[in-house]
Amino acid sequence: MNELECIRTFVKVVEAGSFTEAARQTGTVKSVITKRINQLEEHLELQLLLRSTRRLTVTDGGADFYQRSLHLLAELDSAKAAVSSVEWGLTGNFRVSCISSFNSAYLADDLCEFQQEHPDLKIELQQNDHFCDPVQEGYDVCLQAPGGTTSILEKVDILPLRRLIVATPDYLEKHGIPQQANELSAHRFAHNNHIDPDCVIRFMAQDHPQEVTISPDILTNTIWMLRAAVLKGEHMAMMPAFFIENELQSEQLVPVLPHLKVQSSQLSAYYRRSSFVPMKVRIFVNFLQRKYGQHPSWEKRILAKHPNLMLALRPSNHP
Structure with missing residues (x-):
């Protein structure tokens, strides 16, 4: 039994809401997910989940273990990030969701550039125009306009949508x-x-x-x-x-x-709120903020052609 792998699987099942969805998000067959949860419960001598044909329920003990597992995994990811550096590059899977308009105009190229800087990073980009919860839907980062949110999500503004x-x-x-x-x-x-x-x-x-x-x-x-x-x-x-x-x-x-x-609105990055944000998330968000800022390049090009739009495209905090 790989205890850490089983713990990560348990956290994913709770957040996904079902064994089937957890299997889909992780690219693992459902039987493997079930086996890992069974092994973890036997190892802990504690029932973590109540299964029925209609829904999955987390037990009181399971809820407590879930919260402790989140802290454990955050500490572990932080420790791994601390011994990795930008010089060595980023590794692992990186799942991103983005609204279709910005995806087609800019983000697809941005992610190709980001992957060139970190060639060992395996990137998956999905296009979604509904509000995505990165925890529930298995993304590292969701780029979208502000919408529904929960207490476990962090929101960082990337650029203005004027x-x-x-x-x-x-x-x-x-x-x-x-x-x-x-x-x-x-x-x-x-x-x-x-x-x-x-x-x-x-x-x-x-x-x-x-x-x-x-x-x-x-x-x-x-x-x-x-x-x-x-x-x-x-x-x-x-x-x-x-x-x-x-x-x-x-x-x-x-x-x-x-x-x-x-x-106007903002294009914002949403990701899991944690004391230890994964390095790949932090570096990617900083990459986008540096690239665009609060007065993006397309606005400068438009203003060069249409200077009468100075008021319409000025930053909100501009005098």
């Missing part, structure tokens, strides 16, 4: 160019109701919020649909600047109300 309202020149010629925020309610919109379910556009005007309710013709939870709808020339939409940089530079899309700042 948004712009855009339309094609043909749309604006046909429907007119809004001069004030309240004029937007009369326009046709494609809208991401996953990000903003109340269909309200919020502006920061001289640090005082202003809200405009819109009545979209197209509702979607995918940014790809927003861009397609806008480029057809029949709708406006609100999208993050990084996703439409090329269309802005080619003037396929034109900023609407460039003198106003749309309320």
Whole structure:
């Protein structure tokens, strides 16, 4: 019996909520997971889990052992990290989840670069637009906009997701160019109701919020649909600047109300809260923060072409 391996398996089963899901996340057959838990219970002479056909329940003793195991594994991972250095590189598996828009625009290349710096690291990237719990879903890091969270998750902001309202020149010629925020309610919109379910556009005007309710013709939870709808020339939409940089530079899309700042969000890294964050997580998060910062390169390129967006793309703490 490999006691440490059995303990890690037990922690994974508790967090995954089932033997089947733990097997899927670890790439192990279910029978091996079951065997390890049985061996651990026999070794401890303690029932850790109550099994039934419908659900898995952690016993009181199992809950206590789970908390102690988390501390033990964190200490062990910290000790391993302490004797590893960036000079030697990172090793092991590294599972990352990211929202589709940033994945396609930047993160896929970022992870290739990161893996080149650490060639012994085995990277797995999955694309998810729903809020992912890295503990429940078996990821080391989840890159996503802020959403549901729990007390066991750490959130670190990576970069701003500053948004712009855009339309094609043909749309604006046909429907007119809004001069004030309240004029937007009369326009046709494609809208991401996953990000903003109340269909309200919020502006920061001289640090005082202003809200405009819109009545979209197209509702979607995918940014790809927003861009397609806008480029057809029949709708406006609100999208993050990084996703439409090329269309802005080619003037396929034109900023609407460039003198106003749309309320922005953040792309954040979520990972398990611990006193001892694994070195691969810390190094990766620092890698992304150094690369992008609070005024990312695409914003600088957009501003070089559209200096009238200075207010719309300024950092929130800018005077």
